[in-house]
Amino acid sequence: MSTNETLDALLSALRAESPTGADIPLPGDTAGKWHLLRTLMNIRPPVAISPGLLEMQDRLLSARCTATGVTRLDALRSIQLEFPGTRTPFADRLVLWRGDITALAVDAIVNAANERLLGCFVPHHRCIDNAISSAAGMQLRLECAEIIRAQGHSEPTGQARLTRGYNLPARYVLHTVGPIVTDQPTEAHDGQLASCYRACLSLAARQGDISSVAFCCISTGEFRFPRGRAAEIAVQTVCDWMKHSDGGIDKVVFNVFTLEDHDVYAGLFRAS
Numbered sequence: 001m002s003t004n005e006t007l008d009a010l011l012s013a014l015r016a017e018s019p020t021g022a023d024i025p026l027p028g029d030t031a032g033k034w035h036l037l038r039t040l041m042n043i044r045p046p047v048a049i050s051p052g053l054l055e056m057q058d059r060l061l062s063a064r065c066t067a068t069g070v071t072r073l074d075a076l077r078s079i080q081l082e083f084p085g086t087r088t089p090f091a092d093r094l095v096l097w098r099g100d101i102t103a104l105a106v107d108a109i110v111n112a113a114n115e116r117l118l119g120c121f122v123p124h125h126r127c128i129d130n131a132i133s134s135a136a137g138m139q140l141r142l143e144c145a146e147i148i149r150a151q152g153h154s155e156p157t158g159q160a161r162l163t164r165g166y167n168l169p170a171r172y173v174l175h176t177v178g179p180i181v182t183d184q185p186t187e188a189h190d191g192q193l194a195s196c197y198r199a200c201l202s203l204a205a206r207q208g209d210i211s212s213v214a215f216c217c218i219s220t221g222e223f224r225f226p227r228g229r230a231a232e233i234a235v236q237t238v239c240d241w242m243k244h245s246d247g248g249i250d251k252v253v254f255n256v257f258t259l260e261d262h263d264v265y266a267g268l269f270r271a272s
Helices: 003-017 030-043 051-068 128-136 138-151 187-207 227-244 259-271
Strands: 094-098 108-113 161-164 172-177 212-215 251-256
Touching: 003 030, 003 051, 030 051, 030 128, 051 138, 094 227, 094 259, 108 128, 108 187, 128 138, 138 161, 161 187, 172 187, 187 212, 187 227, 227 251, 227 259, 251 259
Parallel strands: 094 251, 108 172, 108 212, 212 251
Antiparallel strands: 161 172
16 A cells, blocks of 8 residues: 555544544545544554554554654764863763654653653643654553553652653653642752653663663653753753763763753753
8 A cells, every 4th residue: 555545544444443533534635634643643542453553553654754854863962072161971971952852763762751651642732742652653552551550550750661662763762750840849859850860761771772862851841840950950860870870871862842941951061
């Protein structure tokens, strides 16, 4: 089947299995069909799906990833090169990069998850959880559901869980639940956020085949942790972990999406 035929077939199957999907008209244009596919993926519960449908999904997501482009780690400059004179420890092993984390080819990317660990069910929500789940494919939610089922409780704040990356350029996804701030962050919030970074790095190192990790800005979106303080904690915690670890993680990318976040991190590296 052609890409368009595969897209139509997958949409037909997902619409048929959804209580509300059958009522959604099938768009006539390709962009509209992709929009509907993401909607149906976002709202789909973590229930079994046939290998045939997953094969169609994987073909589509792989083709889309190739078409939109992948950013490789060796194309990124370390902060040692990007900010000459910086006194940030391990500057040759740290990277500040602004871009789409779902297009980054590293060993593992970090997802700012919620306690359900099942991804975002709000169609096209702008959170990183939605973006990663949509790009990885429906298998990611199924694997996360199995983790929750096995542990028998919601995911605690400040820990980390590892899944495959499926259709992402990254081979793995590290899922961590950051603290939720309603007013100003407390010392407890600071400690929980630092724990997220330590837990992700430690889990990645124990995995044995992960040498590069890309962090999103944990808790600074929907969870409302102030950007400046969050960046300080992120950089300090990563550097402290590298200082006291036995190795295993060669590169850490601080991935930002907005110019505001980029300027916050850049200010830290210039000042240090």
